[in-house]
Amino acid sequence: MRLVFAGTPEVAVPSLDALAGSHHELVAVITRPDAPAGRGRKLVASPVAQRAEELGLPVLKPGHPRDPDFQAALRDLRPDCCAVVAYGALLPQSALDIPVHGWVNLHFSALPAWRGAAPVQHALWAGDEVTGATTFRIVKELDAGPTFGVMTERIRPADTAGDLLARLAEGGAGLLVATVDGIEDGSLEARPQQAEGVSLAPKITVDDARVVWDEPAVGVDRRIRACTPGPGAWSTHEGERIKIGPVTVCPDRDGLAPGVLDVTKNAVYVGTGTVPVRLGEVKAFGKKQMGAADWARGVRLETGARFA
Structure with missing residues (x-):
């Protein structure tokens, strides 16, 4: 299939590499615009953009995916499917409708648990023993689309969010490729998420991160x-x-x-x-x-x- 990949942070790079090494035709990468970083606050390309350039792939950096020029460029690429890992922007329906097989997201939880921006952090904070990663078709409602596949990962006693996310990123990359393979050959069918067990994982703020010493x-x-x-x-x-x-x-x-x-x-x-x-x-x-x-x-x- 002709694929376009959308992602931004380092955690999305393993999936980009896995898709680039697959038999699918990866025709372009979408990422967030360059952002200020470091003491000098110079504009720096995202980790995904940097890796895409190393791979020789065209990179699109729309200010927002609703931009008409971006959507026109995406249509010209004629993607069969768009694969997404931590892109960082909400996709309007007009963009979701462009690829034939929709947008397939790799989310770092076992859905319907921990829908939202910080699933790994919330799983750790809640004391979950097991978490995972799920591939699903993106719909307008947050992380609520029908699912294709899931992998599980045991949470270790000393895991930080960074430790756990690194393992899920590596394992999830294989899941994403397998999902795209299954969509291509018709062996995978998206199934609605369960109505029970939904939990939310909003972004964790600096204020949230202040230690409360009165806690156990x-x-x-x-x-x-x-x-x-x-x-x-x-x-x-x-x-x-x-x-x-x-x-x-x-x-x-x-x-x-x-x-x-x-x-x-x-x-x-x-x-x-x-x-x-x-x-x-x-x-x-x-x-x-x-x-x-x-x-x-x-x-x-x-x-x-x-x-x-």
Whole structure:
């Protein structure tokens, strides 16, 4: 089939590579426009755009997929199907109607669970034991289209959102190719999603990522891992924001009041609503990321200090 691929972040690159290496004819790539990045805030092409250029593929960067010029260019490409992974813009019906077999999305959850922008983060935060990836035909309602296939992935105890998403991106790339193969030969038929079990996964904000030390240790742990690497869990010490990496729950250690720090030679512990947690790496504003004990020595932190 003639394919057009739509995607933007690094997590979409494995699917782009898989489709480019398949027997299908990948004729173009759609991605979001170049965006400011780094200290200089220079415009930088998306990871998908950069990889597409390496592969020698034409790249379309519409300001919005409703743009008439973009839709005309897409029609001229005559795609049989458009494959989508984390493109980042809502598709109007006029664009959805262009490819013969519609737009097939790879979504990083086992639908109908966790529809929305942050399915991996919400699965971790909720303490799910298993998640997955699903291919489905895009319809106007968010992530509600009929599904083609699903893969499952067990969530490991120390997984961050970045860890889990990387595995789903690799496994999901094979699922996406298999889905396109099945659409081509007629062996796959999209089936409506179940009405039961729907849950929503809205984007996680910086405010959401603030650690609530009154929560049980397991909740603190889940929030931090769900927000790693982005937007990054954080707390404040003496009014300064500190980014906090994954922690270790310490059920055998004496309790501390929520947010209170216990500083030893080689470790920093923080009280929660239940048992303490041991800090891993932290990052103060304008500083490099470092181990919590090194940070504590640098700022001369003592036991009894507090995170707010």
